[in-house]
Amino acid sequence: MDNNIIEVKNLVKKFNGFIAVDNISFFVKKAEICAFLGPNGAGKTTTIKILTTLLKPTTGVIKVNGYNVISQSDNVRKSFGIVFQDQSLDDELTAFENMEFHGVLYHLPKKEAREKIEMLLKYVDLWERRNDLVKHFSGGMKRRLEIARGLLHNPKVLFLDEPTLGLDPQTRNLIWDYLKKLNLKEKITIFFTTHYIEEAEKIAGRVFIIDHGKIISQGRPEELKKTTKSASLEETFLKLTGRSIREEKVNGIDRMRLRRKFRH
Amino acid sequence: MEVIYILWLRQLKKYFRSRSRMIGSLAQPLLFLISLGFGFGPVFQRAGNGNYLEFLAPGIISMSVLFTALFSGIEIIWDRQFGFLKETLVAPISRLEIMIGRTLGGATVATIQGIIVFFISLLVGFRPVNWYSLPIALFFIFLIALLFTALGTAIASMLEDMQGFQLIMNFLVMPLFFLSGALFPINNLPKLLLIITKIDPLSYGVDALRATLINQSYYPVSLDFSILLILVVFLFIIGSYLFSKIEI
């Protein structure tokens, strides 16, 4: 059990009676790369928000890095980094200022922060644009900046909620190369959600397929394919979740999120 | 400390970067000073109350501080809608630190706004009775700013959208301003109105500012100070509590 860096037991999340996450349990081991795969409205973001202390679970016991997300939220927050599904940058600050701000929030020594910011911004090809206001950036540039920022402090667990949404294939590869290296070298645990089935298949050691707030299947990609007798994970996914498009109960924030998604 | 500083700095940077906001918010105090100051001046004088512009300037300074401070709460709602609030809420820092940084940031911006209006009133013809009490005036401006920034933050923490915030502000700002004695002397008011001005926290701010700038006041300055301070602490605690309850 000590080896589990994420532990979720009987997590339920209700929004005014609507069950968004329906009694799920799972764990992630240290240095694993795991993916949540599921259609729109499955409950992926909600689960990540609970794991990252932004939302309180209705019921359930959730631990990250051995700490309870409710009673030891400060220790939990020290343990993870996150890249959100939707934007979380300050548009009216420059790219560099956004990074700098993050470094201070995470108590990085100034010198170390500066060096790392330079390295990361160069890596995501934004160093030249570091003094531009973020509001003048394109969608992909903002995405790259968010990812660079999520990597600035050295978290034990990295949560990525559809990190590569709206990025071109080159950038997607670049980001995943970096993340995989980080995972190998520094034993960082990576937990991500995605719509790209190839991404889950290629990157994740284990995949959880989630639908209507429930985990309906989990295992290594090959295992999943075998148990559902499918040629590809995509086929597995469709077999498990059906082909209908989800009618979501959409609230205001979600609608904004959808709109943003379409803009990408 | 560094966390509080960077949160504070962020708000100042944003303020100085949006010059249109800064300049736009100065038009109103200028208009009030000129139209009311010169318009009511003669009547005020004839009634034996002295120079109206002198009397009005501390009130208008308080007004601009009130407006700027209360509306700074909207930044929480912006941050919530544009996503940045998440960045601060998942960071390993206490909600109290975030609240202190934000409140100090908002209050500093409101104070700067008050100082600018002070200079505008000088241009229009206002003269404080003595210059050495200016630091004390500055202190009171900051106290008023803190009070209403905390109030704005508390309200904004409970709301998710700007429309709701605007609506509440409209119900709050005008009464707070008009019923504070910013525009008229409190002595000789009808009983009911007097009681209302006593409930309005801005009254004590205006009164303290008038005491330091033109040496006229209704209440003892120590009373003004105590009430303002107690309210600042009280609203700050409530604001911090409400802020810590935010879920996204």
Ligand SMILES: Nc1ncnc2c1ncn2[C@@H]1O[C@H](COP(=O)(O)OP(=O)(O)OP(=O)(O)O)[C@@H](O)[C@H]1O
């Ligand atoms: N704050 C909220 N209030 C009410 N309902 C919500 C709220 N947040 C999410 N939901 C609902 O919970 C369900 C799960 O949403 P969630 O955002 O977790 O889905 P998701 O799996 O991340 O979907 P996507 O792939 O579209 O990002 C949806 O039906 C959504 O409408």
Ligand SMILES: [Mg+2]
């Ligand atoms: Mg999502």
